[in-house]
Amino acid sequence: MINSQYSIDYFNELPLIIKVVWVFSFVLFLTIILLTIYLKIFRSYLRKKDQEKVKFKTEYEGLLVTYLYSSSDPRKLNPEQEAIILQLQNSLKSASERKIIISVLYNLMNEVSGEMSESIKTFYYKTGLIDYALAKLKNKNWYTIAKGIGELTRFNIVEAHDHISKFIKHPRNEVRNATQLYLVNLFRFNGLHFLDDLNVPLSEWVQVQLLETLQKFDDQQICNIQPWLKSTNNTVILFALKLAQIYNQFEVKDSLIELLSHSNKEIRVKAIDVLSHLYGIEAKEILKTNFNELSLEEQISFFGLLEKLVVPSDEPFVEKHLFHKNFEIQLLALKILKSINVDKFKWLSNSAKTNYNSEMIEYVNNI
């Protein structure tokens, strides 16, 4: 009693700043104690969750595999399948269990095709999982909407089109991208029409995913890409150029030639790439004429094309660039010369007058 009274008196006599420091210290100390205690509870909770996840995952995997293999008709459910749906409907009330069931379904969707995937879709409808996904679209959080769209994409829910397509101009690019992927995953090339009036950039990340999605389909009948090659959105043009290259769009030649004079360098370089892929010799002649007006990157790209399509009549052009200041063009010119006129290449390499990079000559000589 005397000690505590002494402490109180001592504290009261301290300068204000020290009092404040002690109060802060006490608050910090208390916070540390509380956080330490809570850490134990929190870690135990996480461990329990992990264990439950493993347990439920095994359980649900078994049930869903039984569900899938117990009938061959995806449209008609047998009693066993109905019992499984009923059993799982109860589990769906818990958000964490719903999450596990969806992740198991995702994995199964990746492994099965045809009727099996139709069966999964039926399950998705009958259990009411679709309602949870559609409810996500009404959420005010952008990431919940994006998650909902992603889920409906994975389960091929064409019927959600009207609910989802309205997000194509969403202010968050994550939501827009999820919508774009939904459209292409479900409506293939027809889903690409969002490009018609896309006025925000299409990231390379999404472009890769769209191209990868399109390549998975058996039906490779592509729609008209011409309008996209004339788009005012540079990323749309770049994407259309990739489509032209992958799907051999020979009919867009004039647009490609026009793109050679586009203000964006990346587009010009890609146009050279596509032209050389599609039209070969014809493209080569056009580019050869304009060679000096090309940027260094374009010139390197052109020499890459020339290496594949060179003919003896190109020799004077190649010779002109044997001493180009750029290493890559110099090397390519030398390689091309060797392929069309070995004697001239040998003369060049032996010539005492030449001040050519001897290491490069030796390298080209050996290959």
Place this chain on the structure above:
Amino acid sequence: MDTSSVKIILLILHYLFFGYAFLSVLSYVILSVISGKETIEYIKKNSFVNYKDILSSTVSPSITIIAPAYNESLNIVENVRSLLSNHYVNYNVIIINDGSKDNSLEKLIEAYDLEKIDFIVNSKIKTQPLRAGVFKSKNPAFEKLMVVDKENGGKADALNMGLNISKNKYVACIDVDCLLLEDALQKMIKPFLEETNVRVIATGGVIRIANSCVIRGGKLIDINLPKKLLVQSQILEYLRAFLLGRMAWSRLNGLLVISGAFGILDREIAIAVGGYDTQTVGEDMEIIVRMRRYMEEIKEKYRVSYIPDPLCWTEAPDSYKIFISQRNRWTRGTIETLKKHRKIGFNPKYGSFGMISYPYWLIFERLAPIIEVIGLIYFTILIILREVRWDFAISFFILAYLFSVLFSIVAIYSEELTFHEYKKKGTGYKLVLLSALEPFVLHPFILYAAIRGNYDYYFNKKKKWGTMVRKGLVST
């Protein structure tokens, strides 16, 4: 000087120390809050991302992994195997054998069925010349691998050779002994591909400590807390630095360093600035500062990105001697970089890079150990002169200590709420206990190493990298 003048000087000193400590604590608090926001945003953004398409796509951008090796024969074969087991499709691996004196090259030739090929290097960046040459595997299973044997020139020189040889748009510069998770490349490439308005020039990732972890076939199987207090303390330190510090700087686009252990660079910009600086021991920080400076000077919008996923695991020093040598080098690297680019500091021409990032590094990283030591000396003098107000000293000491413990606990929470890598029972308490011990078992050595680093920088110019003896990660 009369007594009143001395008293005024002492008072000014007190306020300076107090102001510095207060600003330092405030910056930690602000950075933690920003980091929390950034982490939440990152997790939200990536919670619905399907990485599978990027992983398997042949139209995804190509990446070259550049891994310099010097006398790594002990683990080189397993390490290369780990690098070759990444799930990304479009990548290749260039191992630069930087004039190793051991049999690293022979081991690689034998293990991967390598043969010498004709190759010409476009020396955009000047490096030491090739020694035995360039090797590729005869076995198609290892077609992604290229081994380059060159004369010794140091890590930066080896990385520059890799930059010269690579033809890909992006280069992942890593330490050969690091364990890269299989999904590391697709996660690290994402920031480069998703930005449309700014050019991402580099991306860094979290480095985690793999001592005592179980690794099988180049894969991380089991994560354990190491037994040694020194290594445990470094885990806590890394959690604080990566999850609370760098995450916040990433949001502010103010990162000045991407760990040399694992980072991806835009090759075009890296070459445009002349590659890694071979004259510094902090080449990883220096190249990022130089790339940023270059982008500011050409007035192109850019970003240095950072992702918090635990993708790269490395071996931390487990002896105080090696630890001090490592931190000594880090200090010298920081001094060299900040000195070399001093033009940036407090220069509004460089925007937030010059007005926030650089000054922060200078004041709270570069000068911190010096100010701390001055403070300790000053405190000792006051004790000798019996001028210490113990009620003040003790209360402030306790406050500072409790703050440092709390800050570490926040880092632990940050880890638990995001990646929860240390799942084993009892680890949580051990980490909290470490938070209480770390200011005594690790911090004094960091301080000592930093002071030694300063001394070596100014008075022992010959000192370069120092040795980092590695025992190899636990492989079963």
